Amino acid sequence: MADGSNGKPGQGLLGDTENHARVRTTALVIIAFAVVLFMLVQARFLLISLAVAIILFALTSDVIRFIARQRIGRFGVPNWLASIAALVLISTALLVLSSILLAQLNTVLVTTVSYAERAPSAVASLFGWMGEDVETAVFNSLRSVEISGYVRTVAGQAGNLMQGTVLVILFVGFLFAERIWFDTKMTNFFEDEGQAARATKIITSIIHRVNYYLLVKTVVSVITGAMIYVVAQVFGIELALALGILTFILNYIPNIGSIVATGMVALVGYVETGDAQTTGILFLITGAIQFINGNVIDPWMMGRALRLSSFGIIMSLAFWGAVWGIPGMFLSVPIMVMLLVVCSHVPELRKVAVLLSREGLPEDEQELDRLAEEIENRKG
Template structure:
């Protein structure tokens, strides 16, 4: 009788294939478990991650100050300046939303008239959804939506306190952390310090570029709203400035909301179309043409990766996750580009060559 007699050993190709399958399954299971942990423990991981992101931006300031004054004073100045920037940014957002909400509250009749006109148009064309829409959407509902947004922004104050505490602790222990990393073996210690420095530099570059483009977007939207007569023009400009820090979602919201208000303020549909086209053109030109030129190849990320990062981290941690999603993606690309086994993944996410993805 012939046949295969097992010897207890598998051929090398079969063993390697099975090993790859096991590694892939373990990687998928690890990713699922990690995502679950990040979701349910977001109240802890989100402020820590956000604090690390801010740490990468403000650490050079404290490092320079420590050369001229005691560490405690340098820490106080760094935290004070950081808090001032955050408060100013939050004040801009709150002022913009308040200006828009106040204008809307004073002009509720315009939205109610627009609502009636729209429902009549639907009924004239045989679209009998007006009753359903009436139960869920009206001018008062839109005002309540703005109020809910303001409440959510106030709730972020608690998140900001946690971030501030974590940031303070991280700044206090930064020197000790660097020494601990440097004390590791020669293969890992210097490599980790170099990778952290590279990622921090990219974070600072990202925020500089994002701030420049946000200021430009806010000015253009304000000028366009002022030119076309969409009130309140200053509110729309400041809101566009703040929302531009959240890629994809922010520019979309900064286009849709003024367009909705334009429908209640302008007399002709041609003027409304002009507003929609103008706002879309502003966002498109800045996001698709100017941003790649200003950011450079070192921060180049695939548009698909940007959308995934914003929605994925926004799903996990809300608006803070959407804000920090792209920086997290930048760090993932930088880390993957440093190792030959994962360099292909960095190349796919960055949409550039391997050398560019690694920042070299």
């Protein structure tokens, strides 16, 4: 036959139609991804604040329930009063933490400017063993770097921290106001109590895993920051407190944060002391602390709660870092946890969950039910 379709007229036309449909679908997916990516970049300040507010709201939901269960004589604490109390606590904690962070960051920036003149010569001297030409080349390269420009950029971003804090507090307040109607909205949205209950279990699993990750990460980061502060004090470093606080913050960035913190401590130590041997010892001690806490204590405490692929974490870190900058790096793991749990329970996306999970064994329905039952028993 002339149509080359095994003697069936129209079969070739049908195949062409299917190919056109696939091409059209692929094009629409690419366009939709580009539009979403554009919106993520353009509205990143608002979306970052909203993401942080959702995480804080999830973290404090149990606190609200705890306050609401308290009784004063024969009277219990109303839910609205418990929500207001939790919101006041969150607002106070956020404002205090933001003030401390800004103060320490300001100290580091001012000291950086004062160290800017002697930092190139101090770093270049590390390459003296390679010859005078190499040392001179390194010195000239570092001297051409505009430290003040970077300092102004960081200071400008830090200035947005307090604005973001206020916006996060507003978002959390509105989420608290809406929480009492959440179950009703879920039922009306799905128009099926069974589907609404399953969606609630999935959300509960996400909240539980993100909360557990943040709890473990906070404990490990506090221990690491405190140890770095003690080591810096022993070596007589002027910025010991600032280095401890910044180490605590950087440890929330997976993998890269601990490397940056270790290099930062060593660099500050060398600029202050000017002794390569002392700096080497400081670098080894700091690196050992980061290695033990990050590769022994952290995985031991995490256990099987996350089951995230290491390669997936790096990819998520790179993507959200490119889209949202440093805040995106902090949020990369919670966002990946959310994607893993959601994809685990959507049949069409199950293969994505297999790729994102560590052993290729994402959460199943039995584990979802077990976790929901465990959380309900804990609430009771």
